Structures are given as C-alpha cells and as structure tokens.
Amino acid sequence: GAVVSQHPSRVICKSGTSVKIECRSLDFQATTMFWYRQFPKQSLMLMATSNEGSKATYEQGVEKDKFLINHASLTLSTLTVTSAHPEDSSFYICSATTRAGGSTDTQYFGPGTRLTVL
Amino acid sequence: SQQGEEDPQALSIQEGENATMNCSYKTSINNLQWYRQNSGRGLVHLILIRSNEREKHSGRLRVTLDTSKKSSSLLITASRAADTASYFCATFAGFKTIFGAGTRLFVKA
Numbered sequence: 001g002a003v004v005s006q007h008p009s010r011v012i013c014k015s016g017t018s019v020k021i022e023c024r025s026l027d028f029q030a031t032t033m034f035w036y037r038q039f040p041k042q043s044l045m046l047m048a049t050s051n052e053g054s055k056a057t058y059e060q061g062v063e064k065d066k067f068l069i070n071h072a073s074l075t076l077s078t079l080t081v082t083s084a085h086p087e088d089s090s091f092y093i094c095s096a097t098t099r100a101g102g103s104t105d106t107q108y109f110g111p112g113t114r115l116t117v118l
Numbered sequence: 119s120q121q122g123e124e125d126p127q128a129l130s131i132q133e134g135e136n137a138t139m140n141c142s143y144k145t146s147i148n149n150l151q152w153y154r155q156n157s158g159r160g161l162v163h164l165i166l167i168r169s170n171e172r173e174k175h176s177g178r179l180r181v182t183l184d185t186s187k188k189s190s191s192l193l194i195t196a197s198r199a200a201d202t203a204s205y206f207c208a209t210f211a212g213f214k215t216i217f218g219a220g221t222r223l224f225v226k227a
Contacts, residue, residue: 032213034214034215036217041222042219042220043206043217043218043219043220044161044206044217045217046214046215046216046217049213049214091158093160093161095215107215109153109160109161109163110160111159111160112159112160114158
C-alpha cells in the first residue's frame, strides 16, 4: 500500500529557531499534500493544502509567513516553522493523495512529527 | 469551526461490549471516513463510506451514514483492550478532509 514518511519523527528546538519537517510519498506520486496540526487531546486541524508546483492554500487563521510550505516535487513537501515559539509545540501530520485537488478515496497519512519548542 | 462534532467525547466500556460513536458534520460531502489514533501516534484508516451508501461493514466495524441528518456512526462490536484509542470521523468536501473532534475510547480488560 501507499506509504508516507515524515522526518524527523521528533524534534526539540530553542525558541526563535526554524524547524523544517519533511513529508515524502515513498511509492506513489502525490499531487496534493495536506498539513495538519494536533494539540494534545485534540483533533487534527488542517493548516494548509499544497499542490505540486504551486503555492499552498492556507486555512483561515494559519500564518503563511510563519508556516512555510514547499511542494517542489511529486514526492516531497516540506513545512518550515519559522521563528518557533513554545506555543508552536504540537504534533504535525502530513497526508498525501494522488488526485490533483479532486475527490479522493483515501488520503495516506504520515506518522507525524512531534515538535517541542523550549 | 473546521470540525464537526463527535459524541461522546470519551467512552469507557468493558472488554466484549459494543462501542458506538457518533459524528455530525456541517456541509455536503463526497465521502466520510473513520480513523483510529493511538496515543501520540499517526492515523490508521479504518473505513470509508461514500455519500450514496448508507451502511458499510469491515470485520468488527459497522459504519452508517445519514446524509439527510449529516451524521454517521461507528460501531465496534465485541471490543478488545487493543481497541483503546481515539477515533475520528473525517469528511471530504471542497477538495480537503476535515476531522471531527474525536471520541476517546477506553476498553477495560
């Protein structure tokens, strides 16, 4: 089956630094990738949708200058948390689909990255 | 709010009992999916039901969908301690998937 990986699985950084999280589709081409954030004991909140080769579409309330998303290839999307602060500490999960912005049967989720900002 | 609502928020049952979780959503959908998440881990896809389907089974799972009420239910029969996890419904509409608030299920051995 389709596999999505994330790297790193866990990262601890100092306040003010930037952190990059990678999301890769290992055995399929992902035309669309999604980034979610999940705080403890809460649900997943969609942050942004990215299509390969185009700018990401951010959900309301998500700062695009703080959460930089790049989807430069059909197998890789990156999320960079710039100038991270303790309130950015969260579980970040990506997902990928093979459909280009259309109806999709299943999204394939990565295992998540736990970010802790000290 | 992005999220639909799920109830109950938390459910504690004995092993062997059935667990029922409900999900309501706000907009028209193409499909609805249920996922499981163990604490601190990624999501596991359980089952997908399309908007033109009313009921679907997979092993010990039974999902129903009522598009007129914009609601769905997940039934886990003969629960096991290993079923302890959070369960989320997710609706696909407008080219994106939106998750419900989730139900935390605890199955006591």
